[in-house]
Amino acid sequence: MKLNELHDNPGATKKQKRVARGPGSGSGKTAGRGIKGQKSRSGVAIGGYEGGQMPLYRRLPKRGFNKPNQDRFAVINLGLIEKFIGLGKLDAKAEITEDMLVDAGLTGHKRDGIRILNKGSITTAVKLNVTGASAAAVEAVAAAGGTLTVAPVLEAFTKAVRKA
Secondary structure (H helix, E strand, O other): OOHHHOOOOOOOOOOOOOOOOOHHHOOOOOOOOOOOOHHHOOOOOOOOOEOOEOOHHHHOOOOOOOOOOOOOEEEEEHHHHHHHHHHOOOOOOOEEEHHHHHHHOOOOOOEOOEEEEOOOOOOOOOEEEEOEEOHHHHHHHHHOOOEEEEOHHHHHHHHHHHHO
16 A cells, blocks of 8 residues: 555545635625625624524523632542541541542542531541531531541631521
8 A cells, every 4th residue: 555545435525615716616706695784794793693682691681699709619528538448548547637638539629628528428436627517527427436627717607607
């Protein structure tokens, strides 16, 4: 086989349609754009324009609000912590911090902190020190004989929110 003998499979490529190449081409003169009008001109981007009618995206009401400076937490479930202790990736005897959870591979990154949720079960007595935790997760760790310490700044904020 030589380089000059290489070719695509039949039907693999299709010739590009060449528009505005004279009347004999079948799409000459106006190049398939019709006669006059906004769409026949170059540089037109109509987007959501509906011919003067109020566009759909303006007829529908705006919903919700995205807080620009909200805290985004990496979420870890108790069942996953138990699994990683069983695999030997986390030491249950030492205090488990957020950096240890990231190093073990439970989450890719901390973001604004790590929040523990009560999904799954935990039977090992562990000492956790994290940014946030659900009330059910704190109870589950205490029932297993361990402690779950939450960052004091977030804890005060959570109590203030619950009172309001």
